[in-house]
Amino acid sequence: MSxxxxxxxxxELALTEWETVAELLAARGETWPDTDVTRWGPGLAMAMERVKALADACKVIGAREASDVGRLADLYEARTRS
Structure with missing residues (x-):
């Protein structure tokens, strides 16, 4: 157990990586989940793959608030609003 x-x-590592994804989406004029992943370039796609890997790791160790992309995005939004 962790x-x-x-x-x-x-x-925190997952949130930092999600911030990268959010910034790359913002540069494209998009937000999560309102984006077309089929139009992403390799940089954004790789950043999202890192997010998914970190979210999977969070799930394994019991960090439920960051255990999938949706929860991670919600947590990031909650933190940036406050």
Whole structure:
């Protein structure tokens, strides 16, 4: 089982990567989930793959708030609003 510090650190890593995705989408005039992934370039696609990998890792270690892309996006939005 992971420690709270490990879960917090993995959540922060996932949020940092999600910020990259959000910035790349914003540069295209898009937001999540209102985007056409078939039109993404390799940079955005790879950033999303990193997000998915980190979300999967969060799921495995029990960091539920960041355990999938939807939850991670919601957590990021909640943090940026406050």
């Amino acid at each position: 420690t709270a510090a490990e879960r917090d650190r993995m959540t």
